[in-house]
Amino acid sequence: MACGSHFETGNCVCDILRQIADAQSDVVTNECTTSCEQSINDLLGGTLPAANDLDTVPVILYCDCEPFKGFGAPTGTTGDLGSFGNVVGSFFFRVKSVDDNCCTVLELLRDPNDNNDNPDSPADQSTDNLEATGICITVNVNCFCHITCLPAISAL
Secondary structure: OOOOOOOOOOOHHHHHHHHHHHHHOOOOOOOOOOOHHHHHHHHOOOOOOOHHHOOEOOEEEEEOOEEOOEEEOOEOOOOOOOOEOOOEEEOOEEEEEEOOOOEEEEEEEEOOOOOOOOOOOHHHOOOOOOEEEEEEEEEEHHHOOEEEEOOOEOOO
8 A cells, every 4th residue: 555545636745645634633733823724714704803804815826836926017007098007026916716617817916115026036025015906817727736825914
């Protein structure tokens, strides 16, 4: 019997991790202070006293073990049709929608006071005041291998 073969998901790493999680379940508590589950609970008002003003769980997605950076441009400030502002990048996203095929619309989140339009990593991008930008991209989330959820915020 191979390690992790009890689960037989077709993914040996997943099978092994499930086997480890099951073995640890009696020893390790499942209370993470920062996790996707915790952020969703906070957003829904489950644990924070002032959770009712939260509207966003910021996420970082990973492709090939590297953080994914999305790019887009805000609508131009001149009011001219077809004009747009400088192209900006962000590692932080707000999920807008997900269809049955995992085609997902993500909105770039940025700190309006961050003058770095093209950060090299999530650690280089300011998260002091993440806000919705109105810049949305469409991605196939089947292409991602990892997600990090940050604590829920008010981004509007």
